[in-house]
Amino acid sequence: MKLVGIAGSVADKSYNRLLLKFIATHFSDTVDVEILDIQDVPMFNQSDDQTDSDAVQYLSHKIKQADGVIIATPEHNHTITAALKSVIEWLSFKIHPLSGKPVMIVGASYYDQGSSRAQLNLRQILESPGVDAIVMPGNEFLLGEVKEAFDDQHNLKDARTVSFLKETLEKFVKFVKVINTMNGPAEDDSWKSEDLEAHGKVETTIEGVNMHAADWVEQAAAKTNAATGDDYVKLDRGVLTVNQLNYFLNSMPMELTYADANNQFIYYNHNAEAKDMMAARTPAQAGNPMADCHPKRAIPHVQQVIHMLRTGKTDLFKLPVPGNGPEKYIMHYYQAMHDAKGDYKGINEFVLDILPIVKYYLAHTGQVLAKDPNAKADAISGASAKSADTKPDSVSGASADAVPEQPDEVSGASADPEPVEPEVDSISGASGNDN
Amino acid sequence: MHKFIAIVGTNSDESTNRTLLQFMQKHFAAQATIELVEIKDLPMFNKPENKQVPAAATAIAEKIDQADGVIISTPEYDHSAPAVLMNALEWLSFHIHPFVDKPVMIIGASYGSLGTSRAQAHLRQILDSPELRARIMPSSEFLLGHSLQAFDADGNLVDEQKLAKLTGLFTDFQTFVDITAELNHANEANRKEVQNVNWDKL
Numbered sequence A: 001m002k003l004v005g006i007a008g009s010v011a012d013k014s015y016n017r018l019l020l021k022f023i024a025t026h027f028s029d030t031v032d033v034e035i036l037d038i039q040d041v042p043m044f045n046q047s048d049d050q051t052d053s054d055a056v057q058y059l060s061h062k063i064k065q066a067d068g069v070i071i072a073t074p075e076h077n078h079t080i081t082a083a084l085k086s087v088i089e090w091l092s093f094k095i096h097p098l099s100g101k102p103v104m105i106v107g108a109s110y111y112d113q114g115s116s117r118a119q120l121n122l123r124q125i126l127e128s129p130g131v132d133a134i135v136m137p138g139n140e141f142l143l144g145e146v147k148e149a150f151d152d153q154h155n156l157k158d159a160r161t162v163s164f165l166k167e168t169l170e171k172f173v174k175f176v177k178v179i180n181t182m183n184g185p186a187e188d189d190s191w192k193s194e195d196l197e198a199h200g201k202v203e204t205t206i207e208g209v210n211m212h213a214a215d216w217v218e219q220a221a222a223k224t225n226a227a228t229g230d231d232y233v234k235l236d237r238g239v240l241t242v243n244q245l246n247y248f249l250n251s252m253p254m255e256l257t258y259a260d261a262n263n264q265f266i267y268y269n270h271n272a273e274a275k276d277m278m279a280a281r282t283p284a285q286a287g288n289p290m291a292d293c294h295p296k297r298a299i300p301h302v303q304q305v306i307h308m309l310r311t312g313k314t315d316l317f318k319l320p321v322p323g324n325g326p327e328k329y330i331m332h333y334y335q336a337m338h339d340a341k342g343d344y345k346g347i348n349e350f351v352l353d354i355l356p357i358v359k360y361y362l363a364h365t366g367q368v369l370a371k372d373p374n375a376k377a378d379a380i381s382g383a384s385a386k387s388a389d390t391k392p393d394s395v396s397g398a399s400a401d402a403v404p405e406q407p408d409e410v411s412g413a414s415a416d417p418e419p420v421e422p423e424v425d426s427i428s429g430a431s432g433n434d435n
Numbered sequence B: 001m002h003k004f005i006a007i008v009g010t011n012s013d014e015s016t017n018r019t020l021l022q023f024m025q026k027h028f029a030a031q032a033t034i035e036l037v038e039i040k041d042l043p044m045f046n047k048p049e050n051k052q053v054p055a056a057a058t059a060i061a062e063k064i065d066q067a068d069g070v071i072i073s074t075p076e077y078d079h080s081a082p083a084v085l086m087n088a089l090e091w092l093s094f095h096i097h098p099f100v101d102k103p104v105m106i107i108g109a110s111y112g113s114l115g116t117s118r119a120q121a122h123l124r125q126i127l128d129s130p131e132l133r134a135r136i137m138p139s140s141e142f143l144l145g146h147s148l149q150a151f152d153a154d155g156n157l158v159d160e161q162k163l164a165k166l167t168g169l170f171t172d173f174q175t176f177v178d179i180t181a182e183l184n185h186a187n188e189a190n191r192k193e194v195q196n197v198n199w200d201k202l
Helices: A015-026 A054-065 A082-090 A116-126 A160-184 A218-225 A241-252 A295-309 A353-364 B016-027 B055-066 B085-091 B117-127 B160-182 B185-195
Strands: A002-008 A030-038 A068-073 A103-107 A142-143 A234-237 A238-241 A255-260 A265-268 A316-320 A330-338 A344-353 B002-008 B031-037 B069-073 B103-109 B143-144
Touching: A002 A015, A002 A054, A015 A030, A015 A068, A015 A103, A015 A160, A015 B160, A015 B185, A030 A054, A030 B085, A054 A082, A068 A116, A068 A160, A082 A116, A082 B085, A103 A116, A116 B117, A142 A160, A160 B085, A234 A241, A238 A241, A295 A316, A295 A344, A353 B069, B002 B016, B002 B055, B016 B031, B016 B069, B016 B160, B055 B085, B103 B117, B103 B160, B117 B160, B143 B160
Parallel strands: A002 A030, A002 A068, A068 A103, A103 A142, B002 B031, B002 B069, B069 B103, B103 B143
Antiparallel strands: A234 A238, A255 A265, A255 A344, A316 A330, A330 A344
């Protein structure tokens, strides 16, 4: 596998360059890393376009030819260096070589933060539409107190740091393969057949009612002469009135949504106003085709998830919902539903905050959250809460485009091996929708 | 009368951020003196081992030292502040510390509708870092979206609501400058701490 490495520094002496060199030599049996020089890249200036300069074209060609990119960033003033930012600006102005490219971020710093804030910034920058890189989630490699980290031969001294770096790199190798498969010529693009406009129909589709109508529920109920109020409904296993069913579903400690096999959103347990919901829904949305409930750019992701559930590649797809602060850990679950024969009947989407459950369990069993020294990913602690701008997803989290939370990984190195107090305060949301 | 330094956060020849600052300079002339500063001529920051700060940077630092406050108008590139502005702030925190405890007002203009919201948040984060530790005016944002349509031929801000908002924020900034002058009990400590950051001795 061919990777290129960019050290985000143009200083004569750069520990980040040293770190990249170490990766290139020490793991040469795993990956082939070529370190690219950004020394000659001029300061970005939109009125002096130097896209065609050798320094910029060299980077562009090398990046395009590589399978993936490793960026090692210093931290200056809580952010990345201007030199690195300038490179990224050139590579997002008239040309976009990083688009769709798998990127791994590492970083080293003099103090103990290990470039933590610069790394978050860099993620945000790399995910902006002009850059459009695909940054590996999680697996933060933060090398603090870097002046003490290398020996005379420029090798990392700490064995645990090296082993964590190896693990991270091995994951990146897999990540690169996955992303490049995704970007490559589609071997299986059958997911594209998922029609989120719900043009088709299934045996339960209520025809002759406008799916977009705000009063779809009323119209559909009238048309089908639907059971209501005190009418009894026989269920498996029980008999309830419609009212009882509503009491029951509305008191579920989670938000429930029914999307049928025709990709029509036909029900949610309406027990709160949209503004108070974890994934906002409004009464007028019931009946909408699923395309109405997602921003356009999220549609392919939604199609893929639905198709996985419909075709049985998975029965449950789940992801945490970003940007909810430290006091919540909201999960979205998409559970495939089937009839007795196993035929696909739609998706039971449920949304709930699992943090109270975790807290309750800990409090009542006298336990605390502790870091697992052997864990591959440290699930405690959060990731960036990026701004969601422009047209928030109207059925919000229903989109599968939210980037799953990026768990923070302690740089295996200096990490304290002793269990620590629960860090529930540091749990935060992950990257959100971004245009 | 207050004296302010206004940093044009771009090196572009055409910039509505520059237009915005020029407008403020003219429009608030009775209230304050605003001097525009360009950052185009600063070299790329490379953390030189000889600690030599370029003359262009020390010249800006001196202006900031003598000013009552700094206004920064930032574009947004890739969801963040432009490299050229980050570069200026790197030089202005490298063995010189003109921003320590200096009142700063952040504004920004963009062609699109968002008006540099993310770049401003990014800039706040940068200015709040230990080597800069500026006194950024809190809870205030001036986001000028659709900036190409925002000015008339004479460079005047046409939207009355936007103008009222800008006037309010600028007047607040003047008050903020006066209040900040009284928040002086940690000034000395801040200055010492910043000067004591010794990268070599770590």
